[in-house]
Amino acid sequence: MFNRAVSRLSRKRPPSDIHDSDGSSSSSHQSLRSTAKWAASLENLLEDPEGVKRFREFLKKEFSEENVLFWLACEDFKKMQDKKQMQEKAKEIYMTFLSNKASFQVNVEGQSRLNEKILEEPHPLMFQKLQDQIFNLMKYDSYSRFLKSDLFLKHKRTEEEEEQPPDAQTAAKRASRIYNT
Numbered sequence: 001m002f003n004r005a006v007s008r009l010s011r012k013r014p015p016s017d018i019h020d021s022d023g024s025s026s027s028s029h030q031s032l033r034s035t036a037k038w039a040a041s042l043e044n045l046l047e048d049p050e051g052v053k054r055f056r057e058f059l060k061k062e063f064s065e066e067n068v069l070f071w072l073a074c075e076d077f078k079k080m081q082d083k084k085q086m087q088e089k090a091k092e093i094y095m096t097f098l099s100n101k102a103s104f105q106v107n108v109e110g111q112s113r114l115n116e117k118i119l120e121e122p123h124p125l126m127f128q129k130l131q132d133q134i135f136n137l138m139k140y141d142s143y144s145r146f147l148k149s150d151l152f153l154k155h156k157r158t159e160e161e162e163e164q165p166p167d168a169q170t171a172a173k174r175a176s177r178i179y180n181t
Helices: 002-012 034-040 042-047 049-061 065-079 083-098 116-120 128-148 150-163 166-179
Strands: none
Touching (some): 034 049, 034 150, 049 065, 049 128, 065 083, 065 128, 083 116, 128 150
């Protein structure tokens, strides 16, 4: 039953390979206009390691990096198979993000908080409701501000400049200097 739920869930949610650092896909040169993909949806942003990196930078400045860190930890947790590792990771997630003494406490509804007893019998979807709350919080709050942020807009401009042929870049710069003096 859990396998079917996990399978259904994986189709609805972004892939879990979000922040694996094998070095193969973090370059913005890999796919041109990654910012266009990021702007299309939060899901697209979270699928791209470079997007996650930029979003984390933004959230850190807004003092809400714990949201994306929690979301990423839950994605890792869902991939685990070994019960012992699951117990350890569940406790780590609880202590880091959900307990009253958590160092990176996330803001979830009170009735959604987990009781420590549930950590003894972990299952892949035990954090799903909380993860969905945090995802929606990011989607409808932080994400829209990120798309308007200097950090995102600067990255977008850099991509656009890299796309332009060298002659077009110099002509645009000359025109800019002429009209801005």
